[in-house]
Amino acid sequence: MEPILELQDVKKSYGDFAAVSGVSMAVPPGSIFGLLGPNGAGKTTSIRMIMDIIAPDQGAIRFFGHPRTDKDLARIGYLPEERGLYRKMTVTDQLLFLAEIRGLPRREALPEIERWLERFELASWGKKKIEELSKGMQQKVQLIGTVLHKPDILILDEPFSGLDPLNQETFRDFLVESKRQGKSVLFSTHGMELAEKMCDHICLISHGRAVLTGELAQIKRRLSGNSYRLVAEGDLAKLNQVPGVEQVITQDRGAKLLLTPEADGADVLRQIVQFANVREFRSEEPELEEIFIKAVRDAA
């Protein structure tokens, strides 16, 4: 399937400082894509290049299979890292402006705005000026402004920072729902727990370089070396003879099994239950956090 958004060897330097030195990635349709990395890794610079706010020195960025055109703007929703709204405008006027500027006509935008304000519990704030709202509320207004025109891809720079846990959940639900509707989401974060729960694909950036890119499950499998933790009772000496098992490390109440790369965990389990009483058999996949730390260290 053609990616919704594709970056090919994108580079950007400021003088001698290489902010982004060669990032390639592809956001498939209907996926949640996490752009991960420590502070100052080049996430925001990458997103700004994607959004054509700064021009890359080198490389290609393609939306929907072609370089971005004005027509594509209506299909993209963008939430910058540094939020900003017109302070003196009312919530409704502000949202109407953001919708109209992306080509959504007024009569379509107004009911949409009402629906969204309802959903984010801001219904009674429509006529209030932005400056009268709390920071969290402003953030919600900005999120609504990003999605009002029903874009096919959402590009969100640190969307969860500044939201309380309740609103984080509301917003997370919305992103998952968007994905189910076949839309794509790209968001940046340095919060690994959240990314682990939500992302199908990731690109890990460190010092301006993409150090890990791809489907999260695959990456984990690759990095785990296909190892499993087994808790079982029975004749565990037979474990060595199970096809696909490369190595057995005996542990308390069971063992750690290292499988051959092509072996399937489920097949191995079927073999084991024939001679042992299995209480627990789980993949020893590393947490995203561990992958992150290791990758960043390796890259340094």
Added chain:
Amino acid sequence: MRLDRVAVVAKREYLQRVKGKGFWIATLVLPLFLVAVTVVPSLLLSKSSTRQRVVVVDSTGEVAKELQTVLAAPPREDQREKGRSHPTASFEPTVEAMGPNPAAQREDLDRRVRTGAIDAWIWVDAKGLATNNVEYHAKNVANFVTQEILRDDLSTAVGRVRLRQAGFNQPEKIGELTQPIHLDTVRIAKEGSRAEGGMAGFAFAYGLFMMLYMTIAIWGQQVMTGVLEEKGSRIVEVLVSTVRPFDLLLGKLTGICLLGLTQIAIWFATLIALSAPGVAAAIVSLPEGVHLPTVTPLLAISFATYFILGFFVYATFYAAIGAAFNNLQEAQQVAALVVFFLIVPLFLMFRIVNDPDSTLAVVASLIPPFTPLLMTLRIALQPPPFWQIGLSYVLTLSFILGMVWISARIYRTGILMYGKKPTLQEIWRWVLYA
């Protein structure tokens, strides 16, 4: 350029501002302020009428007598022309002969002023008259209107005395005989000759200058602060990822220009409503031979279009400045320079009035920042060839689009530059490499 986006931006600028208090305060307060500084003082001056008790000490014996006659007579025509049909000061002269001891007499006069017995004293002697000087002593010597009347009347009195001494027997006829001459100016236009006020063209250009100046002073600043605000609030990142900076700035300028026009429309409507009866009466009662300046359709259209172009020309300067700097303080230092472009044509106006077809006039009126004022002036004075008018439109429009383009490039880079005040070289680099 996406006109729909430009329109959305312009609409926001216009509606947000027209709904705000600032617009209405500026619209209502400025005329009130102008009335306050122009009409009120002259109103106060014309209402105040002082009567001064003056002692005239005259060694010649003749001047004082003549002065009494002059002061008693109704104001002369030339005095009325200066707006003094009702004299604002009148005098109650008492003539005293010069005593043997002038020093003691002067001291005594001073004392009488101090005690309030008299308001002032005038000292006329042959020595002073030889150098055309007469002394005036009073507690208050800053009452220039009173002094001017007294000086006029003294000049008349002294003049009459001198004429009589020179053998002219009818000194009271002197006013009549030395009336100033008025120049009746007649413009020779293609349609035929027609008498009109010689300064009409100048008045038009000057009117445009004042309108542009006020609009620019108010709304040019608004363009700049608007751009700065957007950068400050960071909404700019959403905007430039959605709208091209060129469209964004053009929309902003259009919205604010419409706002300026709205304001002027309100002013004109109010002015017409308030002054229509008076103006009609004035036109009806114009003396024979005096015509109001001709307003040809060309002049009317030029006035309106050059006003709009002028607004855009100057507003683009402000847009560029707003785009380049981070805060109002930095921007304002540079913004003061914009007025320079408005003042230069004002100086050139005086030269061009004398010779509207000179090379200087043609060249200067084709330089875009000067075109709105100078071309209007030339059209009012003596319509230039159409190719020059056409060329001026082409040049000015290109200039505006070029300036918006440059501003957009600066804006593009400037939005992501924080903290540091950029140098001119840096700004130029932004334009080249944005």
